[in-house]
Amino acid sequence: MTMPAERDASGRTRTPIDRIGVTVLNELVQSIVTGEFTPGDALPPESVISVQFGVSRTVIRETMKRLQEKGMVTVAQGRGTHVTPSTSWNVLDPLVLSTMIRNDSTLGVLDDLSVVRGALEAAMAAAAAKSVDDEGRTRLRESLEAMAERVEDSAAFREADVRFHLAVMELSENGLAENISRVLIAHAVGSDRFTGQDPAHAFELTLAEHEKIVEAISAGDPEAARVAMSEHILGSWERRRLPSERHPD
Structure with a gap:
């Protein structure tokens, strides 16, 4: 079944990440909230995370976009993806808030x-x-x-x-x-x-x-x-x- 398209904050249409992508997103949010990755840390390259989770780089790329939308990372071409301080997180985001409370x-x-x-x-x-x-x-x-x-x-x-x-x-x-x-x-x-x-x-x-x-x-x-x-x-x-x-x- 084809998943319906959705729009991001800028109004662009994209295909939602699948269930595996949701699992990856949840685990990365958990890792950031619990301090496994601290503010300023660079996340591993897409290729490394892709192998770690056994998913395509497309899924990882989409996951990084979601993390960026939640204010948890910054993505800069050529410099990688870095974790932001908790003061930058969208704490009203359901996943971010529930993960913070759970931990x-x-x-x-x-x-x-x-x-x-x-x-x-x-x-x-x-x-x-x-x-x-x-x-x-x-x-x-x-x-x-x-x-x-x-x-x-x-x-x-x-x-x-x-x-x-x-x-x-x-x-x-x-x-x-x-x-x-x-x-x-x-x-x-x-x-x-x-x-x-x-x-x-x-x-x-x-x-x-x-x-x-x-x-x-x-x-x-x-x-x-x-x-x-x-x-x-x-x-x-x-x-x-x-x-x-x-x-x-």
Whole structure:
């Protein structure tokens, strides 16, 4: 079967790399994230990588383009392919973000993710408070009630929790912040390190914090909404953060 063409960032059409190419891409991203190749390192020539993975040089060439699109390497004719610092990576790229989280042994990435998420969602909560109407108040209250009804089912509760946060985002009408936050949530929620371990009465604490958020937004109090959301996200992460990885040996 012929695979459909796709367009790159410049609008040019090209054929997607096959499943073998995806495997090569995943392994190279893993090697860069884990530090097997560090910033400034030159990746082996295409011919060497081709032999290593048992694939054609065309597949390797396409893989390098994908790495470049993710901001993980620079490709210069005559000088080879070099790894870039992590500050240049597209950390909102699903593969890059999920690989960083999966290899986050010290939880530093998830610490930073929680700070960024807290800032973005706090701003969105404040924006929602400025423009909330009766329909929005009802939606938030129903989202909170949906969480309360699922407090005995951890998986269902967490799903309802995410839906609550998405409701606040949508009420903020800040599409850019919502887009970024959705990516952060989508790839963090699937990580056991992000889920961590719940202390006693964790869901009850979460419900109480969400109640404060609903009250502040419903009252049209932007600053209270900002503080309530920030304290909830950072406090919730601190409660469930795995203590065994807080101070690695």
